[in-house]
Amino acid sequence: MAFGIKRKEMDDWKAAVARGEIAFLTHYWLDPRFPNMRTVTKVGCSDLEKLSRWCLDNGLNPRYIHARSEYPHFDLHGPKQGEILRRSSQLEQLERFGLQ
Template sequence: MAFGINKQELMQWKERAKQGEISILTHYWVDERFPGCDSVTKVACSDIEKLLQWGKSYGFRPEWVHERGELSHFDVFGDHQKHVLEREGLIEQYERFVNTKPS
């Protein structure tokens, strides 16, 4: 479940992905399997080949894609998250969600 974003942000992320763009959205996230990670960056694209090429540029494996049709995506967190957001020019997403707690 996504926390810390509004419906408009989520809808824009989905729409960009469905249009074949690489769409990136960060939100609060809790998963006991990943202690210390309190946010996740979702990178989606309806064009699976485009998404796989994007992932390859960061060293991500094809099997890491969560296949969800038009919203297939990589989950990026931990050490990779800041690096990806910096390279993509979206560091404000990192600063907004990493190491802060939802109010």
């Protein structure tokens, strides 16, 4: 379950993903499979080759890309989430969700 974001943020992320950009969207998240995680960052891009290269460049396995929807994305959580958000200059998301 996702919460803590506005509809416009989701719409902007979807539009950027559809344009083939690497786009970041962080939100609060509850999933019983990950009981200690409270946020997730979806890194999306409709260009699967570009998203796969992004994963490899960041030490992530592209096998875990969620490509079953019109908005392919990789879910970041845990220590890698903050590390990659910092490296990608996503400072607003780091601050807003307390991931510093």
